[in-house]
Amino acid sequence: YKGPQQRAIDAARVAELVDAPGSGSGVLTDVEVQVLSRAKGRVPNGARPSVFVTTNQLHDMTNDERSRRANGRGDDELEIREMELDDLSSVFALGERVFTADQWPSLYRTWDEYELVDLFSSDGRYCLVAEYEEQICGFVLGTLIEKRKSSWRYGYVLWIAVDPSYRRLSVARRLLDRLTSRLIEDGARMMLVDTDPENKDAMKFFKRAGYGKEVRHVYMSRNLTGTTEYQRRRRESDR
Numbered sequence: 223y224k225g226p227q228q229r230a231i232d233a234a235r236v237a238e239l240v241d242a243p244g245s246g247s248g249v250l251t252d253v254e255v256q257v258l259s260r261a262k263g264r265v266p267n268g269a270r271p272s273v274f275v276t277t278n279q280l281h282d283m284t285n286d287e288r289s290r291r292a293n294g295r296g297d298d299e300l301e302i303r304e305m306e307l308d309d310l311s312s313v314f315a316l317g318e319r320v321f322t323a324d325q326w327p328s329l330y331r332t333w334d335e336y337e338l339v340d341l342f343s344s345d346g347r348y349c350l351v352a353e354y355e356e357q358i359c360g361f362v363l364g365t366l367i368e369k370r371k372s373s374w375r376y377g378y379v380l381w382i383a384v385d386p387s388y389r390r391l392s393v394a395r396r397l398l399d400r401l402t403s404r405l406i407e408d409g410a411r412m413m414l415v416d417t418d419p420e421n422k423d424a425m426k427f428f429k430r431a432g433y434g435k436e437v438r439h440v441y442m443s444r445n446l447t448g449t450t451e452y453q454r455r456r457r458e459s460d461r
Contacts (some may be wrong), residue, residue: 233338290335300391302400305342305349305361312353312358314338327420328443333381341365341380347408348377350400352393354414358394360384364401366408379415398431 275285305313314335321329342349345365352360363381379401402413415433417424446452 241364276419299354300359300393300396301353302350303353304397305346305351309337309351309358310342311362316358316361316380316385317383319385326421328418337381338363348401348404350397352388352391352397354388354391359388360390360397362394362397362401364405366405366410367414374411375405375409377413379408379413394427395431397438 316379317333323330323331341363345363348364348366349363351358360385362383363380365375365378365380367378370377379398382394382397384397402452405413413433415428416439419425419438
C-alpha cells in the first residue's frame, strides 16, 4: 500500500516536472513525458483488447486465503508493490518484449504508452509490479467496475506480463493474488479477465487460479490503408 506521504511525494514530483520539464530527474523518458502530457490533458485514452472472458466468484474466500494473498514479499525476496512513476518506463519496455507482433498481434497493437499512463493515472491502486533484486520482472494492471443500479462490483484484469527469466518465482500468480486481494478489499465480488484463446499457457494459468465460465468473444479488425479517405489524408500529410 502506498501511504498518503508517498502519494504526496509522487504528486509533488509530477507537479515539479510539469512546471519545469527536465528538472529533478534530469532527463525525462518517453513514458514520463506521456505522464506529464496526460496531466495537461493532451493524451487520448488507449484501446483495450477483449477476446475471451472468464469469471471467478470471490465472496466465499476465507480470511486465511486473503491474508496469504496480501503477502507481498516471499522468501526469495520477490516484492509485489504498487507501481510508481519511476517504474513506468520499465513496465512499458517489459510489455513491448512480451506482447510481440508475431506472437500476439492484438496485444501488440493495443499496448502503448497511452494505455499504461491512462491506467496509472486513473487506477493506480490496481497497477502492481513485481521487483526482484531491484529489477522489474512483472506487472499486472487492473480496474474495478461498478455497475449502475447494481450492488455488484467486478474486478477486471486488463494486462499481466512476466519476464520469462523469472517465471520460476511464480511471479504471475503472486501478482494476481495481490491484485485480487486489493479488489476484494474494495468490494469486488467477481473477477473478469480476457486472453487470446490461442494462448494456451494463459488459459491454463487462469484456470489453475480458479477462473472458468468461458465466453468466446470475436475480435475483428479492418485495414484502413486501402480506403479513399486514408489515402487522401496520407497524400495531404506528405505535401
